[in-house]
Amino acid sequence: MMRKNQKNNILIAILIGVSFLLILSSQPVDAEEFLPNQNFLIGKVADNQGSPVIDADVTLLDQGGNSISEALTQSNGIFTLPMPNVFSNDLTVKIERHHFEELLVVVDNSDQQLLQAGNTVSIEDQVMVRVINIGFWVATGIFIVVLALIATGKLHTTLSALIGASLIYLVSYIGRPFLEDIYIFNFERSLQYIDWNVIFLVMGMMIVIAIVEHTGIFQWMAFFAYRTSRGKMWLLLPILMLFTGIASAFLDNVTTMLLMTPMTVQIAIALGISPLALLIPEVMASNVIGVSTLVGTPTNILIGSFGNISFNDFLSNLTPGVLVSFIGLTIYSWFIYRNNLKKAHKPTPVLMEKLAERGKITQPENLKKVGWVGLGMIVLFVIGESIHLLPAVTALMGATALLVWIKPNIEEMIEAVDWTTLVFFMSLFIVVGGIQEVGLISFIAENIGNFVGDSLVLSMLAVIWVSAFLSMAIANIPFTAAMLPVIGYLTATVPGAESKVLFFCLSVGAAMGGNGTLIGASANMVMAGIAEAAGYKISYADFFKKGFPAVLITVSIGTVWLFIKFVL
Amino acid sequence: MAGIVCAIRGGPYSRPTIEKSISLSIEKGQKIFFLYIVNLEFLSNALHANIQIMEEELREMGEFILLLATESAKAKNVTAEGVIRKGKVIEEIVAQCKEVDADYILLGKPQMGQSGNVLNIGTMDAFADRIEEASGAKVVYVEGNDAEESKK
Missing domain, CATH: 2.60.40.10 (Immunoglobulins)
Incomplete structure (x- = not known):
């Protein structure tokens, strides 16, 4: 059996190696090979x-x-x-x-x-000229089946995507000898559709998050919000929403909600109010503020990699609009929950003592190290574009630095990397690659292109609001992955869209639209599951009643901001 | 040792069950074991959920919910203890009843149209039979809204 230190060194060596390879691959290559005397x-x-x-x-x-x-x-x-x-x-x-x-x-x-x-x-x-054959319909059908399986939750999200990818291989390899036109693509071709920048960025951030979540920072933040507000609900609500949103912008919103929800439930119970009055605004803030950074939402990671949009681009182009949307969301949240929140009373000393005990930083030394490395990562994310440093490399280097400095248990770190999520992304890329390969994406892009014509305004409105409404009904990660080539086409053909504004429209629509329904974002489902475990169930209809107006408010503000920024 | 097992999840539907267990404890002079079960099945389809961390968090949340319940009991001079178990709800309730040799097991009665409860109107009788057979404990269902007792 390998010793712990050896395993640590192997993992770190792998991470350094991958970082190095990604750095090499991110350098522009301009050399061409010529053979003498050959025409x-x-x-x-x-x-x-x-x-x-x-x-x-x-x-x-x-x-x-x-x-x-x-x-x-x-x-x-x-x-x-x-x-x-x-x-x-x-x-x-x-x-x-x-x-x-x-x-x-x-x-x-x-x-x-x-x-x-x-x-x-x-x-x-x-x-x-493209041909629409049986392969086109089979790939389209497989994509729809995957979306349906994810939406209904009948199977694990990863298994749904994996089934889709396997079906594509099945028809391409086994079906082809019987029916030539059923062929979609081969294994080698399918790998070209996998965006490895996304995979490694997600993996690197997972390692960072795994270290952060052990420090107790999330629980401390929730309790700090309570202490700062001194029991004033009009103050507690926005502080909790802001903390959750900021954490989501730099980590990921599922992890943030996983760790903020139990502590928020305890604070709410201690105050004698329904936890849902804090949790629903929190998760909505998480989905809204996450839009402002490249790593804030899984959809932004996809958009950033495909559209070559840097961390800076997201920050500078979206943050002001996101902040105004957040203010709108906070006012709306207070308005709908004010009666419940006003019922809050002072917690009993026993409950207060328990809350204070939970709200302590558990690993202060590690948190300091995470803070320094996190700061370094933000600097690299910000300056990365100017030195051709991909965000995936920064994430891997940050993860490596933390592993070297903190030396956590390697078994725990390997377990903390959610391989099922990585397999989900890879399988999803293959399934979306399938519909790209057979021409469905081109077909959709062409029709949307015909509909919007040369109008940038119409394009923006269509992308933002179609994304927002569809993200309520279907999981926004596969939706975004499928929309990216369409947005790429519109960016190349619609005059004025070369600023990449349509990618930002997709980012705003897909992430903020997720607030409309319980299934609109993974963070919503996680929050609802924990709340139910504490005896506070929220139904799909109840969430929709609260979430849909929030989508209208935040996406409208986002739309106005994008017009101010890119059109006026 | 005999006692009363009161399975709770927290929230408004558990309050009548807690109240009923306290009054039953006063009547029978038995200790209450408030039971919270950590069940992570809702995370089975979620991406990027650190199960180990989540188990710890739900345990902490369960402890808090149990603390509320035991405080309510103490306020009425009733001896109570909070117990956290992890696993499938029905199996863990049966195991807890056996462990403390419970005389009574109090459960919130599922409401018509209420989803999310581990029991439903159709399965509650069968479940009661199973517990009584396995542990000898008497099952008491407590109405969610008005705490109206509904003994099998």
Whole structure:
């Protein structure tokens, strides 16, 4: 059996290694390879939305239809066919790709003469047309099934996504020999859809959170809020909401609610009020304030990585709007719960003593270390963009620093990394990749593009409010993952959207919309589960009654802010 | 040792059950064992839930709820003890009854249309039979709103 120190060192070495690899991968690469005395036929292939078609088989055919050169299109859609030493005229380029119609391009005479003379020739850009076949419908069906399984909670979220990914492989590998068109993609292709920046950022933050949650900071914050308010409910409510929101912005909102809820329940019971009068505003604040940072919500992590939006971009573009939304949410929360909150009485000495005991920092030394490392991480998140440092690298370096400095029990740390969440993200990327591969995302993007036309205002309104309403009905992580390529398309085609404003619209809509229903955000479900364990059940209907107006208020304020920031 | 086991979750529905257990204790002169069960099943579908931390947190929350109940009993000079168990609710209630050789087990009676209770109208009789058979304790269901006793 390995000793504890050896295991610690191995984990730390792995984290350092991964950080190093991510740093290398984040450096811009501009070197190209050239072979001497070799000429090429070069071209670029895109779909009808202008997105590059990757991994298309490109074959150069001679007069007799024989293959004389082959290549694959690269990530930018470009293919480079090496020319043989001797070839006849009447050349044709054949381009094939699953889910697209086959394309035959005749190389014109002048280009053929240049090629014969040993020159490299670039033919005009080619557009491939998508085909809707059985594979399209199967991938779409699988995606809908996954969404339904997650929404109903019949299966674990991770298992739902894993089933989706496995079904895609099943039809692609087992179904293909029987029905060619059912093919979606192979394993190698599916891996290209996994956003490893997201996976490593989530993993790094999990390790940081696992260390933070043992320090007792969340319980201390809740009790500090009570002490600071001196029993005044109009003060306790906003302080608790603000603390929860700030913690959610830098950690994750599920963990924050997991740890804030039990202590809040105890404070509320001691005060003789319903815990729901504090918990529902808290979780809504968590979902709203989390929008202001890259790591505040899982949806922002996805958006930031896909849209190449930095920690700074989120802070500077969203924080003012988020703060005004928070003020609106606080006023609304006081308004709906004021009668309940006004019933609060002074806790008995016994209960007060128990609360004070719970509200202590349990690991002060570790908390200091976490504070320093956390500060360093925030600095790196902020300056990261200017030195090509990916947020995932910062998270991994922060996690490594904490492991080296605090030396926690490695078994506990490995258990604390929620591998099921990481598997969920990977499986989800594959399922969403499936609908991207078969063209569903392109189809949706094209139709939304046709609907909004060239209007940035209409695009913003559509993205914010459609995201907000859909996030109430379906889990916002898979929804956001599916919407990202659509937003990417709109960003490239709608005039004025190059500021990435539509990504911010998606961030606001998807996260704040989660307040509308109990299933809208994972943090809502966790809070409700703990409250029920304390005898305070909240039904879907009750949550909707409180949450829906909150969505209207906060998303409206968010919309106005985005217009002020990006349009006016 | 004989006693009264009073299973509670906290919240308004548990208050009548606590009150009833106190009055029964005064009547029978028996100690009350307020029972809170930590059940983490609601986290089974949640992403990123640290089960170990959550168990500790729910234990602490349970202790607080039990403290409230035992304080209520002490105020009426009734001897009471808070007990926390972890596991499936029904199994743990049966185990606690056996452990203290309980004469009575008090439970909140599920309300019509009330979801989330481990029992429902259809299963409460069967559950009562099971406990009585396993432990010999008499099951007393207490109405949620008016604390009206409903003995089997």
